Amino acid sequence: MEKKFQDILKSEQKKINPITDVPEDLNLDIIRNDYTKIRLITSKNKQLGLKEWIQTNIDFVNMLFERDRILLFKGFSCLIPKIDFSEIVTITSNGKPLNYKEPSTPRTEVTDEIYTSTEYPKEQKIAQHNEHSYSDFWSKKVFFYCEKPSVSGGHTPITDSRSVCKLIPKEITEKFESKGGVMYVRNFSDEMDINWEVFFDTSVNSEVEEYCKKKNIKLQWREDNKLKIFQISQAILNDKNDNDKNWFNQTHLFHYSNLNEEISQYLIENYGLESLPRNTYYADGSEIEVKDLNEIREAYEKAMFRFDWEEGNFIMIDNVHFTHGRDSYEGDRSLLVSMSEEDSIDNYL
Numbered sequence: 001m002e003k004k005f006q007d008i009l010k011s012e013q014k015k016i017n018p019i020t021d022v023p024e025d026l027n028l029d030i031i032r033n034d035y036t037k038i039r040l041i042t043s044k045n046k047q048l049g050l051k052e053w054i055q056t057n058i059d060f061v062n063m064l065f066e067r068d069r070i071l072l073f074k075g076f077s078c079l080i081p082k083i084d085f086s087e088i089v090t091i092t093s094n095g096k097p098l099n100y101k102e103p104s105t106p107r108t109e110v111t112d113e114i115y116t117s118t119e120y121p122k123e124q125k126i127a128q129h130n131e132h133s134y135s136d137f138w139s140k141k142v143f144f145y146c147e148k149p150s151v152s153g154g155h156t157p158i159t160d161s162r163s164v165c166k167l168i169p170k171e172i173t174e175k176f177e178s179k180g181g182v183m184y185v186r187n188f189s190d191e192m193d194i195n196w197e198v199f200f201d202t203s204v205n206s207e208v209e210e211y212c213k214k215k216n217i218k219l220q221w222r223e224d225n226k227l228k229i230f231q232i233s234q235a236i237l238n239d240k241n242d243n244d245k246n247w248f249n250q251t252h253l254f255h256y257s258n259l260n261e262e263i264s265q266y267l268i269e270n271y272g273l274e275s276l277p278r279n280t281y282y283a284d285g286s287e288i289e290v291k292d293l294n295e296i297r298e299a300y301e302k303a304m305f306r307f308d309w310e311e312g313n314f315i316m317i318d319n320v321h322f323t324h325g326r327d328s329y330e331g332d333r334s335l336l337v338s339m340s341e342e343d344s345i346d347n348y349l
């Protein structure tokens with residue numbers, strides 16, 4: 001398997017032309033493991049402003065992004081996040097930063113369409129995911145800016161979705177495809193996780209019903225104005241340009257086995273499997289075996305690449321080709337996030 005991977009990587013490298021016309025004020029590198037590689041752009045001058053540099057070199061940045069799909073900027077002077085971040089997103093995107101619709105996790109909007117990264121307790125790790133891949137629409141680009149790195153831990157591991165798809169045993173990926181993808185089941189309440197008012201950004205039941213109808217989400221109102229939804233989405237996205245398959249879903253993250261065993265057992269005993277805040281099934285409603293989900297987790301673990309955050313670092317990620325996650329950490333940590341370019345399943349069929 002290792003040998004086969006090296007061959008694939010080598011043949012991919014051969015197809016790519018060398019980079020020419022590199023601006024003099026920076027160093028270009030690749031940081032990588034066998035499965036995931038990141039383009040690193042380091043400024044030679046710590047006074048250089050990232051926004052101004054990108055503005056001047058936008059064609060070069062677009063060319064690099066088209067080629068590598070993930071760019072990490074280091075060594076530039078710090079941004080004024082509330083102003084510069086949003087402008088960089090706009091300069092490097094087709095359109096302005098997007099609103100965080102159908103949120104999965106709690107975030108705070110710092111300024112227009114710039115958010116804090118997921119506000120989960122620092123002891124918790126967040127499993128790898130492509131943003132919004134539980135849905136039929138998502139943002140094509142995800143950006144993170146490091147305002148303050150943690151004292152220890154707190155990495156944002158990255159994995160290449162194509163490598164993950166290849167690393168998962170074929171019989172598992174084929175099962176997902178033959179069963180039509182993934183069904184995400186959510187029980188919204190005020191007691192756990194986010195409530196439906198936050199998820200749908202309204203407190204009017206009929207508006208939720210209308211939205212769900214439009215999006216093909218099945219819903220059930222339950223006692224005390226609680227809501228259960230069933231959303232079917234893709235497991236894999238086929239990239240039309242390079243014919244590669246991207247593992248693109250959050251099955252392992254929404255499944256109860258993502259929780260620590262004590263918590264999942266407590267929830268199952270007290271609420272029942274059908275009433276868990278989140279769970280996943282195959283699209284035909286059949287159960288996914290935990291051993292298969294653990295194989296998927298192992299594939300992510302194997303492909304995972306970590307880099308150290310430093311104050312002022314900025315990363316631009318193709319959300320289809322790469323996943324991100326979060327390690328647990330100590331000390332304060334502030335990462336800001338923004339998303340751009342709405343993409344949907346219609347572009348991949």
Ligand SMILES: [Fe+2]
Pocket residue numbers: 129131324
């Ligand atoms: Fe995320």
